[in-house]
Amino acid sequence: MKSSRVQAMSGEDEEECRSQADDELAQKLRDVGLDTVYWKQKLREVLLISNAQALLHLDQQDSRELDSHFRKEWEKRAFYKMLGIVAADGVVSAKKAVSLAPHIQIDNLLPSVVSERIHEPAQEICPSVSTHCLSDTDILQNASGGLALEGVYMSGKLEDALEKRGKLLTSPQTFRLVGLVGRSETKQHEFISFNDESMFRKTMEVMGFSNTVSEKGCVSSLSRKPALMQVKSMNLKEMQNTQTDHSYLSRTQFTYLPLASGNLHMAQLRLSEAALKELQIIENTLENTKEDFKSNVFSSMSCKFFHNFGSHANEGPLQFGGIFWRKASAKGFSLHQQDEIKLLLSELFEPNIGADCGSSTTTDTGTAMTTEPAPSDSGHYSPVLTDVIQMTVTTTGGNPDVHNLPQWESAIVVNNRTWSLIDRGIRFIPVWDIVLSNHKCDFKDVLKLASDLQKAYTILTKKEVHNYPEDELADINVKAQSIMEDAKQWKESDNDTHLEMLADLKQKLYECTKTNRSWIDTCLSHPALQEFMTRIVSAYKHSSCDETDWIKIKMRYLLEPNIYAVENFPKRSSITQWVYGSDTVRVLDAELNALGKTFTETKKQLKEAMDAPTSFETALNEAKVKGTNEITFSLNSLCRCFREMERMEEELLFISCAAASGFRTKERSFDRLLDYEDVNCLQHQVDAAHSEYSALKSQSALKAQAYVLLNGLTTGVQSNSRTPLEKEEHLTFMKSYLDANICTEVSNVVLVYDGGPIDWNRLEETLKSLVAGTLTITLAPSQTSKVESETEGMKTFMNLCKILGLQEYYPKKMHTKHMCVVKSEILKEAPITEEELVLHYLQKLMMFDSEARYVSVLGENENNETMQNENSNYEKIFNHDGIVSSQDWSTTETRSHVHPMDLQMAIFHCGDNFVRQYIYTKLSFCQFALPLLVPNPCSSEIEFPLWAFRQIKKSWKSRAASTETQQTNLCTIVNADTPLVSFIRFGESPASKSQMLNSLLGKQKNEVFFHRHCRGSSKNGLLMEGVTEIAWYCPGGRDDDVFNDCIAFTNLHGDAREHKKQVQFLLEISTVNVILMSDCDNNDEAKSILVDCLNSPKPLLCLWADKERILGGHYKTKVKIGVKNRN
Known part of the structure; x- marks a missing residue:
């Protein structure tokens, strides 16, 4: 009796040892991502290995016996890694791995502010930048000290969420960085407490951007609100009750720069070895604990686990990159200085103020920091205020030695070793869900452990957990895994029964999750089920009975609705072909x-x-x-x-x-x-x-x-249409996607615009005609030639931009940072090439130099003077042998020349709205006319740049005719209510309309309107045709004032008969219309415009350039005046 009991106990111990050895081997395989079922079977069949200890004795020769069983190359690498054996081609593979490592395409992911500087040599900014980039998994493990793998204790208290925890997750080998979910942002926050400021910064670094700033983040649900929310509800009484010595005020500006993102999917979430071991200890301890004490023991041990590893893991989306911090702070000021301090702090964050700092130190968080006093030239502020303000620059991620934002950005994008985890996403997965989904084989009763962990969390945090009924979901998942394993041994004779079982499983999974994702991920993606379906197709392929039709119906139910959702389905084509036929x-x-x-x-x-x-x-x-x-x-x-x-x-x-x-x-x-x-x-x-x-x-x-x-x-x-840049990118994508499948007619339409700017309105209208069937490119070559002729204007403009070095800025890609550049050598030297004209023009305009409108390439002025000298001695030149050969004349006239107004308008078309506003403000200060209506050189659209006028202010002194009382006026010009006089002309008038306007405006510091006799003017201007300029006469209250009140004057350049849209607009808004014309220009188009003006109640003044006097030229508000030989 005793012997049999000993034998029974020995058998139980042996079975337990065998089970433990089997679990250890499975864990080894699982740690490197190998299929445990498949590889345990192969190790047992090929190498007679059934436990992990035997792996220690394998060498490279033994492992080669498994070469034929590796289904993919990655399995071979994973297996060799598990054994610690270097492959024979290890050196080559390593080099290949470096060259083929999946790096992020920076140009496609970066915001424009970064991508503009990405091609600058990073070594010039940061000489220590390493050329070796980390892999995606290395970034996950190393960024912010592996913060992404640490747990978070979601107890309802902010302090618990911010406390550092142990490594809860192990790094998944399948983790990959993909496209960005977030975008670069720059934000400012104001704080009245150093503690709130510190808490905000720590929350950003631990919980990430979304959880700190957004109300959707998990921080907003904690008992202590995020720092931002505290700032919004700032209690100013706190400052009033605060002593001067303890007063504090700061403004923080941070640039959030995400460079790559990735998600930790549920299937990838596996507990770290330490966390898994502690949970196993908890489970084993409870087995040996009396029932009366189990509740207290488990609660205590669970509390310890949550404090060590956290209760939740972040799923993402994870954002990697950096944050650039700038802070201006003040302390020790009195209450009456508070408003002035706040204003000064806000002004310190204007562009180009405090962007660079001096020497640097390092904070205890590892971020670089520099501190310097506030700029001393802070306008009208007293030195006492500026002395109490300190400027600080810190960085999260990136090079710690770089404290200039553009340089920091350029350095961080090329070195992913310096990336930090800057956003953890807002979705957190509880640890009991991870245990239930991915650790079924690691615990004796996984359902009970997961349920007990959830209950302990609820008791400790007083927070209810709402999710699927875990018992039912876990049970059906376990059943699905079991069925998939059994499917490998299913026999063909029971196909109908097995299909019924699978249909029932699919229905239950849908009822639990309300989605087909579980069925697709767990079952349809499983090789065993795919192989089972393949066997069914082979068995019934040549059969044509009622049973076959019934099998097909059941197969359709299993495949639909997302047949193509499974990426790895090798035999899908043959299966669907049999199931669905034709x-x-x-x-x-x-x-x-x-x-x-x-x-x-x-x-x-x-x-x-x-x-x-x-x-x-x-x-x-x-x-x-x-x-x-x-x-x-x-x-x-x-x-x-x-x-x-x-x-x-x-x-x-x-x-x-x-x-x-x-x-x-x-x-x-x-x-x-x-x-x-x-x-x-x-x-x-x-x-x-x-x-x-x-x-x-x-x-x-x-x-x-x-x-x-x-x-x-x-x-x-x-209702938001695509921008031209988005259209261009998407058109390129569509052409490459269709490639050889694109029709000839459609290809002809698109090819017209290859190599030049695209008239999107024309292209879309042409495509609409193709859709409607009213246009066929192959049968209407005249249409193609018409489009090509209209494209000539675009190509001419782009050639001008190329000459000026502006081609990369069109359209609207020039920002203020490109133009606000001061170079002392430019001030001293005249431009030598056409590419230097732009910078010379902008620099002179920046200094309110009226010569900006007349900048030209060095040598042009000298050539003009030479030509005048030569003309004065014409007879001598004409009689000189060989001087008037055709070759000499052609050489003299081919000198390239950029019209001054073409330079100004080219910058206008390439500048964004802020650049235009900047230029308009400077031009207005120099008393130059401003573009009001501007034709687009690459389309038929007319632009009214209202935004550019918003900062222009005018002041004048108005005076009524019946009294000597003067009234001073000051307002922005967009809000000024002034009469407007429009000047247009018909044909090529011998008199200069713009010069007449300048004379009418009286003595001005500069000539307001550019005209044909201005220095540098020529007949080959490209961009002023159709442009309408506007200027204001502002009386100063002097006796020589031409007018007693402010009056606006518009001037349409070019023949008004060719610019009907501009004329129609001007006739609508003007108070008085003035037309400069001659008898020879009075054609049908001119008569149509004159009829509109005569039928209008607005005064009309016709100036006849070819007549000195006109008899009977007055009729009510319509007047004709001859201006030949008159001022």
Whole structure:
């Protein structure tokens, strides 16, 4: 009896040891990402290995016996890594790994402010920059000391969330950085307490940008509000009750610069070895604890675990990059100085103030910091105030020795070793969900442990946890995994039973999760299920009975609706071909219906979240995250279906619609969370576009393809059309995507604009004509030649920009930082080449130098003087042998010359709105006329740059005719109510209209309007034709004032008969119209304009350039005056 008991105990111990050894081997395989079931079987069959200890004795020769069993190269590398063996081609592989490492395409991800400087040599900014970049997994492990892998204790207290925890997660080998989810932002915050400021900074560094600044972040739900919220509700009484010695005020400006992002998906979340071991100790301890004490022991041990490792792990999206901090602070001031201090602090953050600092130190957080006093030249502020203000620059991430923002940006983008984790995302996964999903084999009763952890968390934090019924979900997941393992041994005789079982499993998974994602990720992606389906196809391939039809119906249920959602499905084509036969439309309909259902379900969930009475922000954010993921999933599945069916145009159509809502074509994901309006708009666009495409496809392939391109250029989100730059990028993408499939007619339309600026209105109208069937490029070559002739004007303008060195700034790409550059050598020397004209013009304009309008290349003025001297001795020159040969004359006249006003207008077209505003302000100060209506050189549009006038102020002294009393006026010109006199001309008048206007305005410091006799003027001007300029006469209250009140004068350059849009606009807004004309110019177009002016009640003044006197030229408010030989 005793012997049998000993034998039984020995058998139990042996079984327990065998099970433990099996678990250790599985853990070894799992740590390097290998399939435990597959590789345990291969190790047992090939090398007779069943425990982890035997791996220590393997050498390279032994491992080569497994070469034929490696399904992918990565499995071989992972297996060798587990054994600690270097492959024979290790050196080559290492070099290859460095060269092929998946780096982020910086040019595509960076905001414009960074990408403009990215091509500057980083070594000039930061000589210590390493040329070796970290891999994606290394960035995850090293950025901010591995912060992304640390847990967070979400106890409801901010202090607990900010406390440093141990490493909760292990780094997944499959982690990859993808496109950005966030964008670069610059924000400012004001603080009245040093503690609040410190808390805000720490929250940013620990919890990240989204959780600190956004109300959707998890910090907003904690008991202590984030620092930003405290700033918004600043209590000024606190300052009033504070002693002078303890008064404090600071303003912090930070530039948040994300460079790469990635997500830790649920399937990738695995506990670290330390965290897993502690949970296993908890489970084992409870087994040996009496029932009465289990609750208290578990609560105590759980509390310890949460404090050591945290209760939640962040799923993302994780943002890597850096933050550049600038702070101006003051302390020790009195209450009456508070407003002045606040104003001074805000002014210190104006551009180019305090951007560079002196020597640096390092803070205890590892960030670089420099401190210097506030600038001494702070305007009218007293030295006492400026002395108490300190400027500080710190950086999170990037080179710690660089404290200039542009240089810091340029250095950090080329060295991912210096990246920090700057945003952890707003989605956090509880540890019990991780245990339940990814550690089923690591615990004896995983359901009980997960449930107990959740209960302990609720007791400790007093916070309710709302999620799926964990028992039911965990049970069905375990069952799904078990069925997938059993599928490898299923026999063909039981196919019908197995299909019924799989259908029931799919239904239960959907009922638990309300989505098909679990079925696709857990089952349809599993090689065992795919192999089972392949065996069914092989078994019934040549059969044609009722049973076969029933099998096909069941297979369709398992495959639909997202047949193409699985990326790795090698035999999908053969399976779908057998299941659906020639009915491929059914496959596509299933995918389209799935996308439509996803749209509808997402809108419903977003609507419910918006109507939720409580936890509005949290519920809405969760709905956005889930909805965006589901739409991305379904859209990618549909696009993969189009691609495998070789229906490239339809895929491009859906991509174009989604791109308008932020869908990135490279990353195949949205760059932001979609709200209700986004989803609603996207659904309508997709439905309308596909319906229109289908109708056109049945008529003509040419019409359908033209519609795809037209839709890609014109589709916008929420009535916001694409910008020209976005159109150009997307057109390039569409051409490359269609490539050889593009029709000849469509290709001819697009090729007209290759190599030059694109007239988007013309291109879109041409595509519309193709869609409507009213234009065929191959049958109407005259249309092509017409477009090409109109393109000549664009090419001429671009050639001018190239001469001036402005081609990279068109359109509107020049910013104030490009023009506010002072170079002493420019002030001393005249420009030698045309490319130097722009900087000379801007520099002189910056100093209010009126000579800015007459800058020219060195030598042009000398040539003019030489020509005058030569003309004075004409006879001598004419009689000189050989001096008047045709070769000499052509050489003299081919000297290139840039018209002064072409220089000004080229800068106007290349500058953004702030550059234009800056130039207008300077021109107004120099008393020059300002462009009011400007034709676009690359299209037929007319621009009225109202924004550029907003900072212009005028002052004048008005006086009534009946009294000597004067009234002083000062206001911005956009708000001034002044009469307006418009000047236009017909034909090539012998008299200069602009010169007449200058004489009319009286004695001015400079000539207000540029005219044909100004220095540097020539007949080859390019950009002033059709431009309308405006200037104001502002009387100074003197006796020689020409007018008694402020009057605006407009001047249309060029023949008014050729600029009908400008004339129509001027006739509408003017108080008095003035026309300069001659008898020979009185054609039909001129008569039409004159009739409009005569029928208008507004006064009209006709100036006849070819007549000295006109009899009977007065009729009420219409006057004719001859101006020949008159001033």
